[in-house]
Amino acid sequence: MLNRNPPPPPGQAPVAGAGGGPRRPTRQIRGPHSALTDFLASHNISANQIRQDAMARRAAALASQQDEGDGDENEDEGSTSSPLPELASTSSRRKKETKAQSEKRKKGEEKAIAKIKASKKFQRQKRMYGYDSDEDMSDEDEAARAIFEESMAPLPGQMENCELCDTRFTVTAYSRSGPDGGLLCLKCTKELDKEEGAARKKRKTAAGKQRRQLQSNLLDGIYPGAKGLVTLCVEALARNVDQAEDFGDLPAPLVDRLAAILSKKRLLNSTTFDLFLRPHNDTITVYDAAKLKSDDYIRIFQIVPKIKHLRLRNAIQFKNKVMDHLLATTVELETFSIHGANLIDDERWNNFLAKKGSHLKALKVYYTDGHFGDEQLELLPELCPGLERLKISHNQKVTDKGIAHIASLANLQHLSLELYKPTSTPPYVDILNSVGPTLRTLSLGTVSRIDDSVLEAIHENCQNLSKLRITGNEILTDKAFASLFTNWYNPPLAYIDLHKCRHIDATSPRENPDGIGLCSLGFEALMAHSGSTLKQLNIHSCRHISLESFETVFAPGKIYPELTKMNLSFCRNVNDFVVGCIFRACPNIKTLEVFGDFGVKDVRVPKGKILIGVPNAMGMQIEGTEQDEGRII
Amino acid sequence: MATSTNGPQGLSKCVTLVSSDGFEFVVLREAACKSGAIKRMLDPKSNFAESTTGRCVFEEINGIILEKVAEYFCYSYKNRNTEQVPDMEIPPELCLELLMAADYLDGEYEYCQLSGHLLTDY
Structure with missing residues (x-):
């Protein structure tokens, strides 16, 4: 049995006399020696010799064990329950084994495989990858064998x-x-x-x-399962848009959906854009105009001279040339929403406001880099008296001085600002004092420096607000939020976004001694005031809202019938219990976001609802409800 | 027709959809009620003629399109409790007409199913 020559470990020179293999010439190249090896060598003891002896002993023991096994099959049953000694050897030996040995080896293998199949780890994997039907049985065998072979390699x-x-x-x-x-x-x-x-x-x-x-x-808010017929059709149409010649008299909302899905798939180019230029229409919306050229924009005004509402996103090529053309036409725009047009200079903007401003009801300007600043805002009250909606987003030029002019826009109903230059409190208070009573939307993004007097001004002036957004602030206090929502003349709101209104202290992040940001008091007052009509709520990163506060707000008996979307990410006190309460208290909720809420671990999500951001790799698990049978992703 | 097997409220389990060119499709009532328009037509409280007869006649939809609509009802009914559903095949030449019919039948838009986050906030 001992005629096999075990492969010597790497870096070990063969020693004369050990085994019957051919002798190779000894080389002087050696790996690093340990101090012990050196010491032993000085006493004429070879570490290699010791290792070789040990291996020979082990091989002999193995051989004698096998001999016993061959002699008595019954005893063999017990001894092979641990197939490990066998595993140490590999195919090189198999060539020399007898038939009986090979049978025995196969038996051992089968046993080991059966053992692997029964193991918990394998069952778990099986569930994960779902080998459940009969046709997958061979897959199961294969997987078990793979694990077995891995273990003996x-x-x-x-x-x-x-x-x-x-x-x-x-x-x-x-x-x-x-x-x-x-x-x-x-x-x-x-x-x-x-x-x-x-x-x-x-x-x-x-x-x-x-x-x-x-x-x-x-994440996109699409619930798993069969899609709606409209969605299927729109997607099929988007796939075959190159074959379409004309949308016919497709209703406007469907055209809008098509525009959205084509943009999402980056299919909107000069050719497909023609489908949306329908002469009798007054609205054109392009969600991603990045592939359109200046001439395409000029075509809009030529083919659709009656256009009233023009909304373009990523309209980089909407530049001076296009603006000049627009100014030379008789187009009277009521809505002009443009995103990314950083090639229109301030002079063109002035001309645009002077010539086309009198019809404008809505002006939205996003991402214009170094253009559209205080000067243009100064012109607005005079040139665009009818302006109802103003949005300036991601602007690098507007400062406090420019914002102050917004106070003179008498008809303003929707105001939305997100500026890069730091702004201060007084201009906002001025705006609220003058146009506050008519405002329906107030959105102030990343206003890190405004203070409680803005909230006071909102409380005193606003009577028609339905959407309120104040984000990224580190100064507003919990008390001020609470008094804003207490005894407020304004009817309940539909949309509230106060994300990142929180205290920041890197050294002691959990302490908030001065009650900075939206905390428990403010949150409870908010829900008491607006809970009955609130549709969307975003309070992500408002870390200091307490668990008790969440429990009171979503306690049994409280119902928030309109709430469909809520973001509670990084509110560290949210846990499984709170999420369960929310699903009970908000019967119409569609999506709930809980990114970074590590208290949410294993929660039952009723059918038809989406829970986003559960901190585990598998994501959301859907279970049954009272009406329907359960199902699990 | 399958009017003999009655549902819980004494309503027939199946309803008949009739196209403008006279083709008739018998589908499960529950499946057909996926469409908001048909649901309203068949609602016993609505007092529409359709609610008593269980026959919905669509003057604007031809047989080819209505067949696809009926196929969709079955598809969505069959997959109502499944997560991973392969999309139903829609021949490109029927897309526009089917879209119009779907729009008419659906009654309300599923705006949350637009392209998701891409469209929010604008």
């Missing part, structure tokens, strides 16, 4: 002979096993991968892709 770093071509190579963690279970060298691995690789890889990734697509849809 030589460890990385050892040398091994390739199963197919018998070349010697170093085993790495990536070494593949061949058809008979032995390991393969790099060359054979590549060949084998080529032969079967494509199919195998594809099958594995398909499930993962599907799961990711599902989670991606959830």
